[in-house]
Amino acid sequence: MQKILLAEDDPNLGELLKDYLELKGKFDVTLCQDGEEALNAFRKDTFDLCILDVMMPKKDGFTLGKDIRKVDKTVPIIYATAKGMMEDKTQAFELGGDDYITKPFRVEELLLRINALLKRSAKDTDEQVVDKFEIGNYFFDYTSQIISYKGQQQKLSTKEAELLRLLCLNKNDVLTREEALVKIWHDDNYFTGRSMDVFLSKLRKYLKEDPSVEIVNVHGKGYKLLVS
16 A cells, blocks of 8 residues: 655645545555644655645645655655645745645545656656666675675675665765665664764775775765765
8 A cells, every 4th residue: 555645734624635545545644734743754654655735834845845855855746735826836846846736626636646646656666776786896786785896795784785775876976864864764863873874884894995986974964975
C-alpha cells in the first residue's frame, strides 16, 4: 500500500480527503494539520507522495516543501491551495513541486493527478536503480557491499554501503547532512549525526589509496564525494 503525506489545516477537508483517498485510492494516508507536524512525520517515515496545503499555521506549504526537498529530492509533491495567482503556481514549481491544484477541486481530479504522478515516479525509479559505481580506480558494488581496488576487496557494513551509495549518487555534488541522516538513520539528532561522522571517517580510510578520490565537508551543508 502506497503512503501519502497529507498536510491540510482544515480538519473537515483533511478528513474528507483522507477518507476518500484511503477508500477509493487504497492509499495509506497520514494527515497533519500544520507544517511542523507534517515535517516531523516526513522525517520519521517514508512516503510515496506529498499533498501540501500552502496556507498553514506554524510552517506554510511552500516552506514545508522546501524542507522536504532537503531530505528527499524526488518524492512527488502536489501543492493544494485556495490561491490561484500565477506567481504562486510559479513558486510551487520553482521549489520542486510536481503539480499544483487550486481549491475548490474535485476529489476525483486529485486522485487522477496522484495516480499520474505515482505512475511517472515509478517509471523514473525503475530507470534510476543503480547499484554499481566507479569511484576513481575503485569499484563499488552496493548489492554485495564490497569496494574493490587493484584486486583487493573491502567488505562494508550496511550503513557504510548506504552512505557511500548516497555519496556516489551525488558525486561531485553536495549530499546534505539532513538527507543522509533521515534516509539512513531515519532521524537527524545529535547522536545519529555523531554516528554518521564515524562512518564517514571509515569510508575516507577505505578510499585513501586513490588521490583522485576525496570526501570533503561542505560547511553548513553536508558532504561531497569529489572524483577528479
